[in-house]
Amino acid sequence: MPVLSPPSVRPAWLVANLVAQLALGLLAMTICLPSMQAWPAQFGATQGEVQIGFGGYVAAYGLFQLVYGAVSDRIGRKPVLLAGLVVTLGASVAAALADSLWELNLARTVQGAGCAAGMVIGRAMVQDLFTGAERTRVMAFIGMMMGLCPPAAMLLGGQIHARLGWQANFGLIALLAGVLFVAAWRGLPHTRPPATGAGMAALLGGYARLVREPSFVLHVAILAMTAGTFYTFLGGAPIVLAGYGVGPERLGLYVMAPPVAYVFGNLLTQRLLRQGRSDRFLMGLGQAFTLGGVVTVLVLGLAGLHVPLALALPMLGMGIGHGLLLPPTLTGTVGLVPALAGSAAAVGGLMQQMVGAFGGFVVGLMPMDGPVWLALLMLGWASAGLLAQTLLLRRTAVQRAAAGHA
Numbered sequence: 001m002p003v004l005s006p007p008s009v010r011p012a013w014l015v016a017n018l019v020a021q022l023a024l025g026l027l028a029m030t031i032c033l034p035s036m037q038a039w040p041a042q043f044g045a046t047q048g049e050v051q052i053g054f055g056g057y058v059a060a061y062g063l064f065q066l067v068y069g070a071v072s073d074r075i076g077r078k079p080v081l082l083a084g085l086v087v088t089l090g091a092s093v094a095a096a097l098a099d100s101l102w103e104l105n106l107a108r109t110v111q112g113a114g115c116a117a118g119m120v121i122g123r124a125m126v127q128d129l130f131t132g133a134e135r136t137r138v139m140a141f142i143g144m145m146m147g148l149c150p151p152a153a154m155l156l157g158g159q160i161h162a163r164l165g166w167q168a169n170f171g172l173i174a175l176l177a178g179v180l181f182v183a184a185w186r187g188l189p190h191t192r193p194p195a196t197g198a199g200m201a202a203l204l205g206g207y208a209r210l211v212r213e214p215s216f217v218l219h220v221a222i223l224a225m226t227a228g229t230f231y232t233f234l235g236g237a238p239i240v241l242a243g244y245g246v247g248p249e250r251l252g253l254y255v256m257a258p259p260v261a262y263v264f265g266n267l268l269t270q271r272l273l274r275q276g277r278s279d280r281f282l283m284g285l286g287q288a289f290t291l292g293g294v295v296t297v298l299v300l301g302l303a304g305l306h307v308p309l310a311l312a313l314p315m316l317g318m319g320i321g322h323g324l325l326l327p328p329t330l331t332g333t334v335g336l337v338p339a340l341a342g343s344a345a346a347v348g349g350l351m352q353q354m355v356g357a358f359g360g361f362v363v364g365l366m367p368m369d370g371p372v373w374l375a376l377l378m379l380g381w382a383s384a385g386l387l388a389q390t391l392l393l394r395r396t397a398v399q400r401a402a403a404g405h406a
Helices: 011-030 039-043 047-075 077-096 101-129 132-164 167-187 200-211 214-243 248-255 257-274 279-302 308-312 315-335 338-363 372-405
Strands: none
Touching: 011 047, 011 077, 011 101, 011 132, 011 167, 039 047, 039 101, 047 077, 047 101, 047 214, 047 338, 077 101, 077 167, 101 167, 101 338, 132 167, 132 248, 132 257, 200 214, 200 338, 214 248, 214 279, 214 308, 214 315, 214 338, 214 372, 248 257, 248 308, 257 279, 257 315, 279 308, 279 315, 279 372, 308 315, 315 338, 338 372
């Protein structure tokens, strides 16, 4: 059992503290998206150069989850979380004071590295501090809040940009990092997982074992392609909507469509599970909703319907699809080799962020004067995810047939 110090706060405050630590990374990632419309003119740069900062943040946010997870297994969760918050605070201040785009992009990349601590340590502490049905309830609540965080951050970021300037968004993140440092220092108990004696060789051996499992690789591929689809939307929608006359202060109203629909998709998933629907059914339905939404955007764009709602409304389908698709895919990812569930979660999270970063970067290389290229990029990611799912289902069918003949 983990070694815990007695909690000094009521469970409700403990949950709120963990949710806030988890949410900081998503808030920092999305609050400045409305400002990215203005940065090419601000810094005399291309949109592709601006997207490098977004891609750098997402890549560091994913990569450093592996680092923080492994270190926290050895020295405990709380020191790692506090260190990440210090990095986040310093990088946010540096971003607010940046005089050039390369300084801003570098600061955002370091900011992503710091914010990764909250995501991985927050999830680990839920596992450490809660058990049974209470753990499930806390994780469900966290999932709902994570779905609402990006649209709320974009709405807030757009309003702050319009009234105080883009630097104020980074100032807000620095302030929040400081507040959360105090909240973690005073309000979170010390947790340390049991010593396993596993060194670096054993850690790498676990990752190697997972990579040799084709079903694991295919589950991770589905997760990664889903992230590629969503982050391509996040990176490209502000550019397309700017061409429709949507400024930073109203951007969040349209970009919030997929995250809000994602919450509904999660609720639908729970309902269908109670009705006895299989993971296979949920994943297939999720792919159908996702592809339907993306194809609708493409068709409307080719038809010349270049208005904000023609982009936002079909993306409700993608959000619902991801809400149906991700829960069973995540379950399959971490459940394939139960002894390596933590490593599996880290690999899945890393690949989601890396592919998402690449998707956000590629947006800057394509013409975004309308929704067609954006829809084609999303369709490419979604189609690759469907291919991975088809291969996974075929492999599962072969294994079942072989087991039946044995």
